[in-house]
Amino acid sequence: ESTLGAAAAQSGRYFGVAIAANRLSDSTYQSIANREFNSVTAENEMKIDATEPQRGQFNFQNADRIYNWAVQNGKEVRGHTLAWHSQQPGWMQSLSGSALRQAMIDHINGVMAHYKGKIAQWDVVNEAFADGSSGARRDSNLERSGSDWIEVAFRTARAADPSAKLCYNDYNVENWTWAKTQAMYRMVKDFKQRGVPIDCVGFQSHFNSGSPYNSNFRTTLQEFAALGVDVAITELDIQGASPTTYAAVVNDCLAVSRCLGVTVWGVRDMDSWRSGDTPLLFNNDGSKKQAYNAVLNAL
Numbered sequence: 001e002s003t004l005g006a007a008a009a010q011s012g013r014y015f016g017v018a019i020a021a022n023r024l025s026d027s028t029y030q031s032i033a034n035r036e037f038n039s040v041t042a043e044n045e046m047k048i049d050a051t052e053p054q055r056g057q058f059n060f061q062n063a064d065r066i067y068n069w070a071v072q073n074g075k076e077v078r079g080h081t082l083a084w085h086s087q088q089p090g091w092m093q094s095l096s097g098s099a100l101r102q103a104m105i106d107h108i109n110g111v112m113a114h115y116k117g118k119i120a121q122w123d124v125v126n127e128a129f130a131d132g133s134s135g136a137r138r139d140s141n142l143e144r145s146g147s148d149w150i151e152v153a154f155r156t157a158r159a160a161d162p163s164a165k166l167c168y169n170d171y172n173v174e175n176w177t178w179a180k181t182q183a184m185y186r187m188v189k190d191f192k193q194r195g196v197p198i199d200c201v202g203f204q205s206h207f208n209s210g211s212p213y214n215s216n217f218r219t220t221l222q223e224f225a226a227l228g229v230d231v232a233i234t235e236l237d238i239q240g241a242s243p244t245t246y247a248a249v250v251n252d253c254l255a256v257s258r259c260l261g262v263t264v265w266g267v268r269d270m271d272s273w274r275s276g277d278t279p280l281l282f283n284n285d286g287s288k289k290q291a292y293n294a295v296l297n298a299l
């Protein structure tokens, strides 16, 4: 196969990309994105501050630009993200307790109603665990509203759109030996045992010198899949874009039957949130990097 999406489809998977609405008018960007990828995640446009800038007033203008572009071009959409400590609008940042809990529920219902039946996977909750060795939840207004906020979010999401796969998504959870990975594993195991509706776990996979790729990532994917959830690589970028590391990540997904697909977090290096790391698959002029060839060969 000659594109990433078509190559991934040979094994029933997708190869996706994060899209920024304001870059779709860039013809080089748009043509690479359309040619190579068959799944799309909005880089920022479906986040809480973008979709509910004022309480109860939803705005899907930029989210819909991405959604419509994706669907018109035959791509599936990952929804990102409904409940998160970051990129909350000001009104939500100032809420706490039961008022915040209700706002979270209302937000999930409002966004999921707009896209009901249209989203393959939703990142219902993003980044709820702390970094480091504690294995604790991350402190946030959501966590202080009661640590059951995560399961409430998932139950709300299931009722709002039963057709979407519901994912928990996080970073620094790729290395099986890390406390954060183990804490996330215990949560998913508990949710499955108690019937809290969760279908998938997203591994962001922002690899860099501080949190490097480790070959035990495959063990992590296998262990989560064995709990009865799908897994996905949701925001892949690799500092320096080592071709061998890119190929290793792809091979880890291919080795796990419940790995749904891989999403890279941007098109060209200049489109990356970490552009200084040159972490993506395309050069700024739109040409393919060595990492691109390594990924295509691995698929």
Ligand code: XIL
Residues within 6 Å of the ligand: 043, 044, 126, 171, 204, 235, 273
């Ligand atoms: C990043 C975007 O790429 C940036 O444009 C934005 O300024 C901040 O958020 N984890 C996530 C993503 O789940 O939503 C983040 O995206 C990167 C880290």
